[in-house]
Amino acid sequence: MSNPHIHFSREEFAQRQQRVREALAEKGLDGMLLFKIEDMYWLCGLDTDGFCIFHSMFIGVNGELTHVSRKADLANVKYSSVCEDIRIWVDSPDSPPANAIRDMLKSHGMQGKRIGVQYDTYGLTAQAYRQLVTALDGVCEMVDTSDLVRLMRVVKSPKELEYIRKAGEICDVVMEKGIEMTIAGAYEGDILSEMHGILWKMDGDPPAHIWPTGSGDSALLMRYTTGRKHVGENDQVTFEIGNGFRHYHAASMAVVLTGPKIDPSYQRMHEACVEALDAIQSVMRPGNTVGDMYKAHIEVFNKHGFGHALLNACGYTMGATWPPTWMEHPMIIQNSPLVLEPNMTFFTHMILIDHDTGSTMSLGVQAIIHHDNLEAVTHPPRELIVH
Numbered sequence: 391m392s393n394p395h396i397h398f399s400r401e402e403f404a405q406r407q408q409r410v411r412e413a414l415a416e417k418g419l420d421g422m423l424l425f426k427i428e429d430m431y432w433l434c435g436l437d438t439d440g441f442c443i444f445h446s447m448f449i450g451v452n453g454e455l456t457h458v459s460r461k462a463d464l465a466n467v468k469y470s471s472v473c474e475d476i477r478i479w480v481d482s483p484d485s486p487p488a489n490a491i492r493d494m495l496k497s498h499g500m501q502g503k504r505i506g507v508q509y510d511t512y513g514l515t516a517q518a519y520r521q522l523v524t525a526l527d528g529v530c531e532m533v534d535t536s537d538l539v540r541l542m543r544v545v546k547s548p549k550e551l552e553y554i555r556k557a558g559e560i561c562d563v564v565m566e567k568g569i570e571m572t573i574a575g576a577y578e579g580d581i582l583s584e585m586h587g588i589l590w591k592m593d594g595d596p597p598a599h600i601w602p603t604g605s606g607d608s609a610l611l612m613r614y615t616t617g618r619k620h621v622g623e624n625d626q627v628t629f630e631i632g633n634g635f636r637h638y639h640a641a642s643m644a645v646v647l648t649g650p651k652i653d654p655s656y657q658r659m660h661e662a663c664v665e666a667l668d669a670i671q672s673v674m675r676p677g678n679t680v681g682d683m684y685k686a687h688i689e690v691f692n693k694h695g696f697g698h699a700l701l702n703a704c705g706y707t708m709g710a711t712w713p714p715t716w717m718e719h720p721m722i723i724q725n726s727p728l729v730l731e732p733n734m735t736f737f738t739h740m741i742l743i744d745h746d747t748g749s750t751m752s753l754g755v756q757a758i759i760h761h762d763n764l765e766a767v768t769h770p771p772r773e774l775i776v777h
Contacts, residue, residue: 395469396435397636398549403472406433406542411451413538414506421450421498422506422535423491423522425513427712429539430471431637437470438463439712441513444479444487454498458490488518488525495530506535512714540719544707546733551758553638554708554735558756558767560594560633561640565770568603572627572646573777578605579618585631595634598716602630609645610743610750612701624651628750630739637710641737642768643754646775659751660774662694663740667753670704670722670738674757674764680726687740688724696742705738708756734759735767 396403410433414422424447430436433449440463448456456475457467467476479490495505507522508514514522526532546554564585571581582603589596600614605621609628621627625648632641647656669686684704691700705722720728722738739754753772758765 394435394472395437396472397553398435398547400472402547402549403434407449407455409542410449410539411453413542414449414535415451417506417533417535417538418504419451419506419533419535420500420503421448421454421495422538423448423508424539425508425518426511426539427513428637428710428718429508429543431710432539432543434471434473436467436473437637438466440466441712444518445513446487446491447473448491448494448498450498450500456494456498458487458494486518486521486525488521491522492525492529495526500530503530504533505530506538507532508536508539509534510536543709544720544728544734545731546709546735546758550638550709551733551735553636554640554756554758555767557594557633557635557638557640560589560592560635561631561642561756561768563592564588564631564633565629565642565644565768568629568631569644569646569771569775569777572621572648574621574623574625574648576621577618578603578621582618589633593635595637597632598634598637598639598711598713599632601632602628604628607748610745610748612741612743621648623648626656626750628752630752630754632708632716632737634711634716637712639708639711639716640756640767641708641716641739641754642756642770643739643741643752644770644775645751645753646777648777652776653749655747655749656751657774658694659696659699659742659744659749660753662691662696663742663751663753664772665694666690666704666740667738667755670740671755671757671764674730674736674738674759676730676732676759676761678730680720680722680728680730681724683722683736683738684724684726687738691742696744698746699742699744701741701743704740705736705754708735708737730759732759732761
């Protein structure tokens with residue numbers, strides 16, 4: 391445990407933990423139970439997907455930091471986390487993991503105390519929540535602190551931005567290969583295989599969200615579905631790709647068209663996407679809001695007559711994420727009040743899906759907000775891509 395494999399300095403972890411403890415104290419809380427792996431990684435370096443079965447972490451205002459996990463994850467905890475207090479729950483249908491959490495809290499003197507709990511996470515299922523309520527009844531008061539760490543994580547540190555830039559570098563190379571291989575007759579599986587190979591060779595992490603890449607009618611899909619096919623003539627192929635580096639994600643999006651015939655409507659859709667992206671990037675400045683970003687993009691699409699084909703969100707912030715998704719909150723939606731700050735990073739995707747004609751077009755870029763400018767970290771082509 392003296393030398394865990396961590397990707398941030400111990401000083402940075404200590405500063406993050408102190409920020410959380412101070413925020414808890416301001417809310418009159420004595421500690422917090424975490425179930426979100428992204429937040430545990432941010433606070434102590436824990437790197438595991440065992441949260442899908444069970445893992446919890448407690449951080450207390452008086453310096454407590456404790457993992458409660460299964461034995462199957464013990465090696466991961468020791469390998470990656472700076473937290474040295476580890477409690478093991480013994481898998482048993484007669485003793486839910488919430489009982490181990492209760493015993494851990496009692497050992498820290500938390501009886502009768504107010505404890506924050508993360509509810510908005512895949513790491514705490516409805517069943518696990520019900521067990522937790524039962525186990526802590528009469529022991530602690532549970533208070534919703536789902537957003538406490540999430541909002542801290544929206545503004546990135548210099549090291550986090552370094553990882554996001556590296557993820558973007560990998561993403562650009564992967565996208566370039568995908569575009570290069572997309573011609574009529576190509577098999578989607580061959581294209582994806584080459585793209586994923588680049589990711590691994592460049593020391594990237596697999597995407598936390600399976601790429602929703604497809605041709606023909608599946609080019610309209612915004613979620614992955616099984617079944618590969620061959621790219622046809624006069625076809626459309628959507629690439630929405632992303633990958634991680636030290637789990638920090640970057641994403642990119644583009645559509646490739648194959649000839650020999652290209653419907654003129656694609657050019658109009660593409661021009662609208664480029665203009666909408668320019669509009670949203672023009673308002674990605676400190677002091678504006680996430681809602682301002684959405685408004686900028688929808689005004690362009692409406693002006694071009696594509697209001698019927700746009701989505702109700704046009705992106706989201708990105709950081710360190712685990713499956714099943716690389717998407718994080720805040721989403722870029724109408725009237726979102728979050729004020730933009732330097733060192734936030736957003737993936738902004740301009741997507742048009744015309745269900746009447748069966749055609750689609752998109753352009754997506756991730757960028758970092760600075761005091762007086764915007765730094766793109768992914769760079770899909772801005773011209774219409776035709777092969």
